[in-house]
Amino acid sequence: MAVTSRGAVLRRATAVAILAMAPVATALAERPVNPYEGDTELVPEGKSLFNQYCSHCHGPDAIQGERPRDLRRLRIRYGDNAIGVFYSTINDGRMDKGMPPWKGVLKEEVIWRIFTFLSTVQTQP
Amino acid sequence: MGETIKMKRNLLTGLAGAALATASAAVMAQAANEWLHYGGDQSNTRYSTLSQINTGNVKNLRVLWMHSLGSLESQQSTPLVVGDTMYVTTSTGPKYVFALDAKSGKVKWKHEPEMPNDYFATVCCGLDNRGVAYANGKVFFGRLDARLVALDANTGKQLWNVAVADYKNGHAITSPPVVYKNLVVTGIAGGEYGIRGFVEAYDQSTGQSVWKTYTIPGAGEPGNDTWKGDSWKTGAGSTWYVGSYDPKLNLLYWSTSNAGPWGGQTRGNDSSDIGQYTNLWTAAQLAFDGDTGKIAWGYQYTPSDVWDYDGVNEAVLADVNIGGQRTPALLHADRNGFFYVLNRQNGKLLGADPVVPVNWAKGIDMKTGMPIEDPAKRPRLGVWARNVCPNLIGGKNWAPMSYNPQTGLTYVPLFNMCMDIASKEEEYTPGKFYLASEFNLDMAGSEGTNLSEILAWDPVGKKKAWTIKEDLPFLSGTMTTAGGLVFYGNQHGALKAVDAKTGNLLWQFNVGTGILQSPITYSVGGKQYLAVVAGRTKGPPSFFGKIGQRVIDASPEGGVLVVFAL
Numbered sequence: 001m002a003v004t005s006r007g008a009v010l011r012r013a014t015a016v017a018i019l020a021m022a023p024v025a026t027a028l029a030e031r032p033v034n035p036y037e038g039d040t041e042l043v044p045e046g047k048s049l050f051n052q053y054c055s056h057c058h059g060p061d062a063i064q065g066e067r068p069r070d071l072r073r074l075r076i077r078y079g080d081n082a083i084g085v086f087y088s089t090i091n092d093g094r095m096d097k098g099m100p101p102w103k104g105v106l107k108e109e110v111i112w113r114i115f116t117f118l119s120t121v122q123t124q125p
Numbered sequence: 126m127g128e129t130i131k132m133k134r135n136l137l138t139g140l141a142g143a144a145l146a147t148a149s150a151a152v153m154a155q156a157a158n159e160w161l162h163y164g165g166d167q168s169n170t171r172y173s174t175l176s177q178i179n180t181g182n183v184k185n186l187r188v189l190w191m192h193s194l195g196s197l198e199s200q201q202s203t204p205l206v207v208g209d210t211m212y213v214t215t216s217t218g219p220k221y222v223f224a225l226d227a228k229s230g231k232v233k234w235k236h237e238p239e240m241p242n243d244y245f246a247t248v249c250c251g252l253d254n255r256g257v258a259y260a261n262g263k264v265f266f267g268r269l270d271a272r273l274v275a276l277d278a279n280t281g282k283q284l285w286n287v288a289v290a291d292y293k294n295g296h297a298i299t300s301p302p303v304v305y306k307n308l309v310v311t312g313i314a315g316g317e318y319g320i321r322g323f324v325e326a327y328d329q330s331t332g333q334s335v336w337k338t339y340t341i342p343g344a345g346e347p348g349n350d351t352w353k354g355d356s357w358k359t360g361a362g363s364t365w366y367v368g369s370y371d372p373k374l375n376l377l378y379w380s381t382s383n384a385g386p387w388g389g390q391t392r393g394n395d396s397s398d399i400g401q402y403t404n405l406w407t408a409a410q411l412a413f414d415g416d417t418g419k420i421a422w423g424y425q426y427t428p429s430d431v432w433d434y435d436g437v438n439e440a441v442l443a444d445v446n447i448g449g450q451r452t453p454a455l456l457h458a459d460r461n462g463f464f465y466v467l468n469r470q471n472g473k474l475l476g477a478d479p480v481v482p483v484n485w486a487k488g489i490d491m492k493t494g495m496p497i498e499d500p501a502k503r504p505r506l507g508v509w510a511r512n513v514c515p516n517l518i519g520g521k522n523w524a525p526m527s528y529n530p531q532t533g534l535t536y537v538p539l540f541n542m543c544m545d546i547a548s549k550e551e552e553y554t555p556g557k558f559y560l561a562s563e564f565n566l567d568m569a570g571s572e573g574t575n576l577s578e579i580l581a582w583d584p585v586g587k588k589k590a591w592t593i594k595e596d597l598p599f600l601s602g603t604m605t606t607a608g609g610l611v612f613y614g615n616q617h618g619a620l621k622a623v624d625a626k627t628g629n630l631l632w633q634f635n636v637g638t639g640i641l642q643s644p645i646t647y648s649v650g651g652k653q654y655l656a657v658v659a660g661r662t663k664g665p666p667s668f669f670g671k672i673g674q675r676v677i678d679a680s681p682e683g684g685v686l687v688v689f690a691l
Contacts, residue, residue, distance in 0.1 A: 052549050059668075059670055061670065063567070065667075066667060069667070100557060101246075102557075
């Protein structure tokens with residue numbers, strides 16, 4: 001199950017988007033794929049990793065009060081592109097907002113386990 | 126400065142049978158009308174001899190002027206008042222340093238530092254700045270990009286600007302330096318980034334380094350064997366808060382942060398049987414020779430720390446009467462839940478008493494100075510310690526206490542919270558958080574819905590005089606006056622004045638956003654003023670889950686200076 005490189009999980013989202021009849025503009029974006037999508041057994045581990053690496057700013061179990069850094073609102077805020085925003089932000093950071101880049105520090109399997117956990121705590125619109 | 130302020134024999138010592146406490150010239154060095162140092166004086170007492178505003182008339186305080194700080198992160202600055210000028214910094218960098226007319230708030234000058242746009246990501250716990258230091262016509266302050274700056278106090282013109290350390294690997298400066306003689310001495314933040322802490326002195330005129338002392342002994346130095354392998358290189362022991370200075374002893378006092386990383390398996394035995402691995406001098410009180418920076422003595426509050434019981438809280442210097450002896454004491458309320466009294470001349474432990482519910486240690490052995498640990502409360506690699514009290518924000522955090530020589534009491538802002546914590550494996554990466562720890566801080570302490578309190582603690586009699594419980598954590602620091610008052614604020618934005626003897630509420634005012642830092646008081650032209658910097662905490666509540674959410678919801682973020690007078 002281990003994913004070894006960024007390239008291995010990036011696919012052209014075009015085919016998927018056409019099947020879903022998504023607008024062309026979003027279909028052209030390159031979108032990563034969570035290799036553990038729907039793997040509920042990994043959620044507790046993802047939660048633990050999240051609490052170790054992310055909770056200082058984003059809250060234990062992703063619960064905290066500052067809306068701009070509330071990762072339970074990824075889906076509300078970014079819709080289908082939540083996964084893309086998550087992946088690029090965790091890798092490249094947003095230095096001017098205080099988010100350090102984690103590329104080369106957190107392994108792909110750690111990043112995707114964290115995302116697998118976050119997928120389970122998304123606030124409903 | 127340096128004048129003798131004679132205190133009347135204490136009229137209030139009947140209170141709870143408190144032992145007599147008198148102030149010395151060294152301790153009470155504050156010029157009566159000004160607020161010359163972060164802690165009011167170099168002893169960090171936050172006590173003012175002004176008494177025009179007192180228990181009888183404090184209810185008549187009215188807002189006189191306000192000043193917007195222009196930034197919205199947590200505001201933690203203590204303004205200084207020198208003559209009729211107030212110097213105040215803002216959060217975020219600082220974004221601004223202002224010189225204001227202390228009577229009217231009119232801006233005399235403004236300094237806006239040129240900051241890089243990427244320092245945000247290597248600052249641990251909020252974009253804080255706690256203010257400036259003043260000496261010899263110059264204003265000194267540290268920046269979050271780990272630079273130390275001198276400005277002309279009259280014009281705001283930058284005189285020098287030096288890099289103290291590399292911010293890209295987690296160094297930062299959040300607190301004002303200490304000034305004495307020709308020196309300006311700064312500490313350094315970065316205890317969550319695997320730095321090696323130090324204190325460094327610079328020449329006030331030139332910005333040249335005069336001495337630099339690491340808090341962690343290097344290879345071949347005494348105490349280096351208290352570290353396993355090379356762990357000392359990333360062992361933290363940062364000095365992110367303020368120092369104190371005793372001109373008579375020529376000793377500079379600074380205490381040190383948590384050991385790094387929080388998970389202790391890299392640094393020692395991963396056991397309550399810590400053996401040689403005490404990890405000197407982390408979570409410790411240090412006294413430095415004022416001229417050379419050589420460590421004169423040290424006392425470790427939390428040996429082999431694994432709880433983030435960061436020991437940086439201020440050292441309050443007071444001369445107190447212990448067993449009939451006038452004793453040069455150092456008072457310190459630690460995150461680990463104990464209130465310590467040390468002899469500041471030699472570091473001898475005179476008292477260590479819990480001031481909040483404490484269960485990680487049963488007490489402090491007064492002979493050895495070592496905590497008597499409960500092994501079940503020490504987190505180990507992959508092993509959770511449950512319901513550890515206090516939690517890592519501490520019994521007391523940085524928000525400063527005050528000491529009133531008239532009552533002999535300290536006024537201590539406290540937290541009542543607990544935690545679950547476990548150590549984890551983690552690799553060190555420069556410029557990245559290096560904690561090796563997982564924790565749950567969303568846990569109230571034994572006081573239930575009261576998550577904080579202001580405690581009036583008699584450090585000599587070792588007992589509570591009175592206490593005020595509050596709902597939300599992150600109470601502000603306190604300030605106390607010869608007018609028989611204690612001032613403090615909370616995260617709802619309420620600024621309060623209470624009776625220093627009884628804790629009875631005498632006055633309150635809503636400033637509209639949470640208050641973190643102690644108010645100050647000063648007098649210009651025969652009129653006493655009260656000033657408070659407000660701006661709700663923003664970073665740390667993220668650690669606390671639903672409790673933190675309540676803090677964030679208690680008031681909007683802000684940045685305002687409010688000045689009151691009768």
